[in-house]
Amino acid sequence: MKAARPTAGALSLRVVAVAFLGVMVALPLAAVVGSVLTGPGGVGTALHALLSRTARAALWLTVWTAVVVALVNAVMGTLTAWVLSRYHFVGKAILNAAIDLPFAIPTLVTGLMLVVLYGPQQVIGHLLAAHGLRLLFAPAGIILSLLFVTFPFVVRAVEPVLMDIDVDQEEAAATLGSSPFRTFVQVVLPALRPAVLTATLLTFTRALGEFGAVVVVAGNIPRRTLTAPVYVFGAIESGEPAAASAMSLVLVAVSAGLILAVDRYTRSRARAMGVRV
Amino acid sequence: MRGLARGLFASVVLLSASACGVGCRAAKAEDTGDTLIVGAYSAPREAFEEAVIPAFRAAWRRQTGRDIVVRASYLGSGAQARAIAQGFEADVAVLALDSDVDKLVKAALVAPDWRARTGGAGLMARSLVVIAVRSGNPKGIADWADLGRPGVEVLTPNPRTSGGAMWNLLAVYGSAAGDVKAKSAAVARVLDNVIVMDKAARESLVSFERGIGDAAITYEQEVHVARRAGRHYDYVVPPATAVIDVPMATVDRYADAHGRRAVAEAFVAFLRSRQGQALLGGFGFRPATGPIDLPGDARFPAAGHPFTAADFGGWKKIAPGLFAPDTGAITRVLDATREDREALR
Amino acid sequence: MKPGRALLGGAVVIYVGILLIAPIGAIAWSALRSGPAAFLRALAGSGGGFALLLSIGLAALAVVVNTVFGVVVAWVLTRDEFRGRGLLNAAVDMPFAISPVIVGFALILLFGPQGWFGGLVRALHAKIVFAVPGMALATIFVSLPFVIREVGLVLAESGHDQEEAAYTLGATPFGAFWRVTLPNIRWGLLYGVLLTTARCLGEFGAVLVVSGGLAQVTETGTLFVFRSLEDRRDLGAYAMAMALAGMSILLIAGMEILKRRRAGANPRQGGALRVA
Numbered sequence: 001m002k003a004a005r006p007t008a009g010a011l012s013l014r015v016v017a018v019a020f021l022g023v024m025v026a027l028p029l030a031a032v033v034g035s036v037l038t039g040p041g042g043v044g045t046a047l048h049a050l051l052s053r054t055a056r057a058a059l060w061l062t063v064w065t066a067v068v069v070a071l072v073n074a075v076m077g078t079l080t081a082w083v084l085s086r087y088h089f090v091g092k093a094i095l096n097a098a099i100d101l102p103f104a105i106p107t108l109v110t111g112l113m114l115v116v117l118y119g120p121q122q123v124i125g126h127l128l129a130a131h132g133l134r135l136l137f138a139p140a141g142i143i144l145s146l147l148f149v150t151f152p153f154v155v156r157a158v159e160p161v162l163m164d165i166d167v168d169q170e171e172a173a174a175t176l177g178s179s180p181f182r183t184f185v186q187v188v189l190p191a192l193r194p195a196v197l198t199a200t201l202l203t204f205t206r207a208l209g210e211f212g213a214v215v216v217v218a219g220n221i222p223r224r225t226l227t228a229p230v231y232v233f234g235a236i237e238s239g240e241p242a243a244a245s246a247m248s249l250v251l252v253a254v255s256a257g258l259i260l261a262v263d264r265y266t267r268s269r270a271r272a273m274g275v276r277v
Numbered sequence: 278m279r280g281l282a283r284g285l286f287a288s289v290v291l292l293s294a295s296a297c298g299v300g301c302r303a304a305k306a307e308d309t310g311d312t313l314i315v316g317a318y319s320a321p322r323e324a325f326e327e328a329v330i331p332a333f334r335a336a337w338r339r340q341t342g343r344d345i346v347v348r349a350s351y352l353g354s355g356a357q358a359r360a361i362a363q364g365f366e367a368d369v370a371v372l373a374l375d376s377d378v379d380k381l382v383k384a385a386l387v388a389p390d391w392r393a394r395t396g397g398a399g400l401m402a403r404s405l406v407v408i409a410v411r412s413g414n415p416k417g418i419a420d421w422a423d424l425g426r427p428g429v430e431v432l433t434p435n436p437r438t439s440g441g442a443m444w445n446l447l448a449v450y451g452s453a454a455g456d457v458k459a460k461s462a463a464v465a466r467v468l469d470n471v472i473v474m475d476k477a478a479r480e481s482l483v484s485f486e487r488g489i490g491d492a493a494i495t496y497e498q499e500v501h502v503a504r505r506a507g508r509h510y511d512y513v514v515p516p517a518t519a520v521i522d523v524p525m526a527t528v529d530r531y532a533d534a535h536g537r538r539a540v541a542e543a544f545v546a547f548l549r550s551r552q553g554q555a556l557l558g559g560f561g562f563r564p565a566t567g568p569i570d571l572p573g574d575a576r577f578p579a580a581g582h583p584f585t586a587a588d589f590g591g592w593k594k595i596a597p598g599l600f601a602p603d604t605g606a607i608t609r610v611l612d613a614t615r616e617d618r619e620a621l622r
Numbered sequence: 623m624k625p626g627r628a629l630l631g632g633a634v635v636i637y638v639g640i641l642l643i644a645p646i647g648a649i650a651w652s653a654l655r656s657g658p659a660a661f662l663r664a665l666a667g668s669g670g671g672f673a674l675l676l677s678i679g680l681a682a683l684a685v686v687v688n689t690v691f692g693v694v695v696a697w698v699l700t701r702d703e704f705r706g707r708g709l710l711n712a713a714v715d716m717p718f719a720i721s722p723v724i725v726g727f728a729l730i731l732l733f734g735p736q737g738w739f740g741g742l743v744r745a746l747h748a749k750i751v752f753a754v755p756g757m758a759l760a761t762i763f764v765s766l767p768f769v770i771r772e773v774g775l776v777l778a779e780s781g782h783d784q785e786e787a788a789y790t791l792g793a794t795p796f797g798a799f800w801r802v803t804l805p806n807i808r809w810g811l812l813y814g815v816l817l818t819t820a821r822c823l824g825e826f827g828a829v830l831v832v833s834g835g836l837a838q839v840t841e842t843g844t845l846f847v848f849r850s851l852e853d854r855r856d857l858g859a860y861a862m863a864m865a866l867a868g869m870s871i872l873l874i875a876g877m878e879i880l881k882r883r884r885a886g887a888n889p890r891q892g893g894a895l896r897v898a
Binding site for chain 3: 017026032035076091098101102107151209229236248251255259
Binding site for chain 2: 052053054115119120121125136137219220221222223234235236237238239240
């Protein structure tokens with residue numbers, strides 16, 4: 001529908017769409033950016049807060065745990081999608097349903113569940129403590145809660161691609177003597193790569209900003225188990241808007257940048273395949 | 278399918294309408310007088326909800342023949358002060374530190390002479406910083422130095438959001454002997470053993486009750502409340518500790534805007550009355566005035582030799598001094614790494 | 623089954639079991655082990671009923687707003703072409719990227735007393751932050767992308783031919799939309815609505831920052847869970863957690879069933895649920 005000039009109707013729809021997104025998305029983002037520039041003390045105070053050791057440690061903890069989670073999800077998510085699409089066994093429906101659970105569970109409840117399951121008064125917690133291992137109130141707990149929350153992304157992104165893949169290609173490779181593993185690596189993986197890549201990046205972005213699940217499980221000790229979103233929360237609660245603004249801006253910038261990159265990539269690939277975007 | 282879609286749409290519209298209705302009704306109820314909104318920190322929750330507020334409502338009915346709804350919000354003291362300053366329209370504020378009340382003075386919400394207006398130096402009650410330990414005190418904790426021993430896991434809330442946490446750290450700092458460096462080292466040793474920093478004092482103690490940690494630095498008053506809730510464990514009053522002042526004030530700007538000044542001041546007066554103080558005592562608060570030691574009262578152990586915030590110049594000196602961002606002695610310990618803290622020793 | 627496959631399948635099942643199913647089992651057991659009567663009492667007591675209603679109400683409002691505007695945005699993104707459309711497209715994904723606490727922070731920056739619109743809010747005697755309207759805005763923001771993305775998928779796949787045919791037959795644009803487009807997108811719309819609802823019921827970080835924590839006034843289900851833990855009412859916390867999770871699980875299960883029906887109706891479109 002490449003009109004020479006848009007109709008009045010199309011124009012008004014465009015205006016509504018832009019106005020809605022402008023108010024609901026652009027305005028809050030602008031407020032965060034603006035607060036860094038115009039907040040009390042200006043950019044200097046914000047920068048100073050960001051460079052504090054607590055802030056830097058929080059950012060580092062957030063980033064490395066998100067990276068770990070993204071990588072684990074890339075692997076386990078792909079494997080799970082493979083099992084879902086290629087295997088048939090009793091109880092597969094339960095597995096399939098379980099994968100969507102993180103969408104249904106409030107993040108706070110996720111953290112709560114982990115405390116209930118692995119708390120020191122429980123069997124497992126006791127066992128772990130006896131061996132000197134700490135799951136809760138340690139980075140391991142942060143990673144566990146993030147893994148829960150981000151699990152469905154890679155699985156659900158890879159699944160449709162796997163189902164679309166021409167099974168004939170795989171069978172052809174098999175008849176030519178390729179082992180299942182080689183088939184997987186040389187025939188299947190390249191086809192999956194775009195989906196896995198974008199879903200992994202989205203997992204990373206999601207993990208970067210997670211609050212509810214982490215705040216209950218992490219322990220929140222500055223420089224040890226304090227993540228960036230919990231740092232922002234603490235800054236808001238203790239009346240340090242400059243620190244909150246600065247960290248928020250960093251998180252938003254990184255996430256937004258990744259989203260834009262993923263978006264560009266998806267659209268260029270779709271264009272290459274001739275699909276209208 | 279059409280019918281289903283219509284039905285779904287209708288029910289969604291109905292639900293959101295009812296949600297708006299509920300929200301609007303709740304808001305309206307506040308505006309038709311004889312409501313009181315209290316912004317409190319986390320500790321007085323049970324005392325207010327179970328005893329003080331019902332008694333106040335009964336007293337108000339006797340006095341004026343009218344019913345009154347009292348709604349209270351309980352957050353960490355710093356968080357509550359921020360919320361009130363940012364537009365949470367409480368008529369009365371009960372906080373953990375008078376510097377949090379001073380934040381409201383700075384925001385032109387509370388009159389500068391609030392202490393005089395509240396009476397009794399502006400206090401609702403007092404308590405002590407104590408150490409909660411497991412039943413029987415298996416780790417033999419008797420003093421702050423024991424919290425610094427290797428292998429002892431400690432809980433305390435985060436001072437950025439919890440006024441209670443600031444009292445806790447002041448107690449550790451103030452009770453240590455020696456100069457600033459020695460006192461900082463004492464705080465450092467304890468902080469090294471902290472494994473969880475919750476947002477507020479109450480959360481911290483609840484974490485302790487879940488089996489986390491060996492000791493929790495807390496208010497004596499909080500332990501009493503826990504006992505009322507059936508959680509039984511011991512607490513230790515260190516030989517030197519801090520007396521906690523619990524300030525309260527009418528939030529003049531909002532109370533006047535709502536036309537509720539009389540109610541607000543009545544509530545404050547009620548808390549300071551003999552009945553109010555007795556009710557608070559049942560929940561572990563020590564009286565707002567008079568001696569802190571209560572030898573005749575079996576509920577309260579001996580207080581030792583506690584110091585007060587006034588001994589350090591009051592919170593108006595302590596907050597920008599010891600807790601100054603970046604430069605305060607206690608802040609520096611909080612921000613330091615383990616390695617830095619080793620150096621501090 | 624070949625041993626390699628069994629190993630792989632087993633590994634995945636164990637991973638999902640430990641990661642997802644065990645924690646849910648643990649909390650379900652904690653919530654229900656005192657029996658259904660205690661469960662209901664804990665859920666309804668101390669303002670739980672109100673909290674649940676508020677969560678549902680906020681979700682309903684967000685569904686209405688995000689559906690109406692979401693369909694418009696999806697339409698514009700897939701049927702229209704203009705400069706800056708890429709930016710619009712990226713804007714839709716932003717709510718996924720922004721941490722909920724930052725959402726709450728942004729609302730305070732906008733509508734708090736020192737905010738950009740603080741003066742306006744005060745002049746109108748309106749209450750946005752620390753009141754339900756602010757929480758509504760936060761809920762709408764975090765659940766914004768779902769309807770847009772799901773409907774957009776369907777619109778992109780189905781093409782414009784049917785509508786154009788309707789136009790040539792004399793249908794008005796709105797008529798064509800109502801009679802041609804809407805039936806086409808109904809499954810995508812439904813998925814989007816269900817995902818939106820689940821997301822709203824689970825919202826925590828943003829409403830924690832923006833609400834005043836007043837029971838019976840600005841306390842949602844998730845905030846009730848948080849407060850119950852502090853009040854030493856563990857059963858209340860677990861019960862509400864199960865209630866919120868249970869509602870969303872039912873919705874998602876309904877979605878799965880619909881997905882299967884849809885796959886039966888149109889095999890090409892089955893299973894393609896874009897999730898992020």
